[in-house]
Amino acid sequence: MSVEPFKIIIVGGSITGLTLAHSLHRIGVDFIVLEKRSEIVLQEGASIGILPNGARILDQLGLYTLIKQATGSLGASDLYFPDGFRFRSLYPTRVFETFGYPISFMERRRLLGILYAALPDKTKIKTGQHVISVETEARGEKGPIRVRTMDGDVYDGDLVVGADGVHSRIRDEMWRLLGPEMAARGREAISAEYSCCFGISDGVAELEAGEQMMRLDDGRALLVIPSRDQVVYWLCTQKLDRRYAYGEIPRFTAQQAEALCSQLADTALTETLCFGHVWERRKSYNMVAMEEYLLPKWSSGRIVCIGDSAHKMTVNFGQGANSAMEDAAALTNHIYTSLLQQGVTKPTDEQMTKLLHRLQERQMPRISRIAGASWAAARVHARDGFVFKLVGRYLMPSRVWGGLVDARAFGLMADATALDMLSLPLGLGPGWNKYADKGKGKGTFSYMYAYM
Structure with a gap:
């Protein structure tokens, strides 16, 4: 009897889910994407900011040229305050000079369209698939974990990835398996x-x-x-x-x-x-x-949540989708090094548990820093209390402060996860090496300068 190949069930045809699909395709891992909606590309009125950490991953996947043609890049930011004070920040220009990628914006649906259109095998994308349950004891012919949909469809695989956003069904299933205490901790974090x-x-x-x-x-x-x-x-x-x-x-x-x-x-x-x-x-x-939120636990057994299903932040720092793409890259890295390079074709429960534990161990500290920066940026932008008013009005415009925090914000960017098994694009800016390992401090106020 032949052994079915390692297969991943991605729930959610989101930016996170489709980035993971592209990454898995590049390392030869089988997958299927289950999307609840009738179409992958729908108009939601949303834009998305692509920062260097996300751009580098998209570039590794061969998608950045298409995305660059559809985006507009930032050169400067003018900030206005209630007392009539105004200042101009050239931070976007410095980002481009430092990393070789601009801060750019596009419609979210256009990015989804590019990600979808570039997938070689569209049959792996299933729309209208509303997942209702995950069965961990199924032990089906094609894998040890099973997903059921509202229409009665069944999908078997080795790993279920929740890329289904802030209202994640897979997160609910993970909490059910983790038990009431951990589920309560997860809900309390939101x-x-x-x-x-x-x-x-x-x-x-x-x-x-x-x-x-x-x-x-x-x-x-x-x-x-x-x-x-x-x-x-x-x-x-x-x-x-x-x-x-x-x-x-x-x-x-x-x-x-x-x-x-x-x-x-x-x-x-x-x-x-x-x-x-x-x-x-x-x-x-x-x-x-x-x-x-930043969930205290991202996985249970053969279920893992990434992107917005595991962590969510305000839009003020512009890192939501970019950090989600990093999650997809990090998961791909761990699958590649822990399974493929070791010759593991059908991982055991223990192997999957260890792999997902290492994934969270790798990503949690970084996402925590990004979430902290987003938290602070939202409150500075809304002038939420005396301290945040002081920071926004007097510290942010300061040349001295700006010079100090550029290094910290650039360090946070330079420490980003990339796809380790794929070559880095040519012509990257000097900042990736210059600022590596300099974004691991606790200076939350420093990071929020980046979106001003």
């Missing part, structure tokens, strides 16, 4: 203190591409990012009335999003242009609560 209203407008010729604007006010921040072809990405983060725990985090209607944007209509972006002009040219928008 909360939300901020909302984000985001959208995309087009036909805005009055704003210069690559010149980002940020309005910092008490309790909220408005970010406007003019891009190529007169497209503008924008978002408003706002402090909620209180901290909401897991199970009570609010959801928002289109009417609530419209009401907020109407309040912002008179907010000046330039001497002659207000946000209302951008809002009038909207083509899509949405409003969500921004959960913040």
Whole structure:
């Protein structure tokens, strides 16, 4: 009787899931992607910022040229404060000079479209597959773990990866297997203190591409990012009335999003242009609560959660999707070194448990630093209390402070995970080597400078 090859079931056709699919394809590991929605590429009104750590992984996978053609790059950021003070940050330019990749933005659906279109075998992507359970004692012919969908379909494999986002079904199944105590700890880690209203407008010729604007006010921040072809990405983060725990985090209607944007209509972006002009040219928008969490446990047996299903941060540091791509690369690295290079074709339960433990051990400290930076950036941008107001208004514009924190922020970037078995792209900037191992300090305030 022939032995079935090692197979991974990826739940979620997200950026995380599709990046993992590409990575597994490159090392010759079989996989299937199960997506709940009817299509991989849907309009959600969301943009995505691609930073050097994510760009490098996409470049290793041979996708960055396509992505570069669809993105607009940042050159500078202008920040405005309630007292009329304004300063210009050239941090985006320094990032490009240091790492060889710009900070760039594109529609989330376009990135998903590129990731999907570039997969050689589309039959491995199954849409309309709403996973309802994971059976760990199935021991089917094709693998020791089984996934069932709402329509009654069954998929067997050796590992189930939850890449299904903030409302992860796979995380629920993992918690069920871990038991009530660990499940309670996981739920207690999840909360939300901020909302984000985001959208995309087009036909805005009055704003210069690559010149980002940020309005910092008490309790909220408005970010406007003019891009190529007169497209503008924008978002408003706002402090909620209180901290909401897991199970009570609010959801928002289109009417609530419209009401907020109407309040912002008179907010000046330039001497002659207000946000209302951008809002009038909207083509899509949405409003969500921004959960913040870093789960204490990412795996159980042959189940693992990566990306937003394991950790979620505010948008203010721009690292959500980029850190998720790092998770996909890290998991691929561990599969390659712990299984493929050792000649293991069908890993035992013990081997899988050790592999996933090492994955979390590798990623947790780094994700913790990124999450801390995002936490602080959200509060500086919203001027949430005296200390954060002081940091944003007086320390961030300081040349002395800026020089000190560049090294820390660059260190956080340089320590990023890449695909170890694939060659690094040619022509990378000097910062990857210069700042390696310099992003492991605890200076949270230093990191948040990066998104200003």
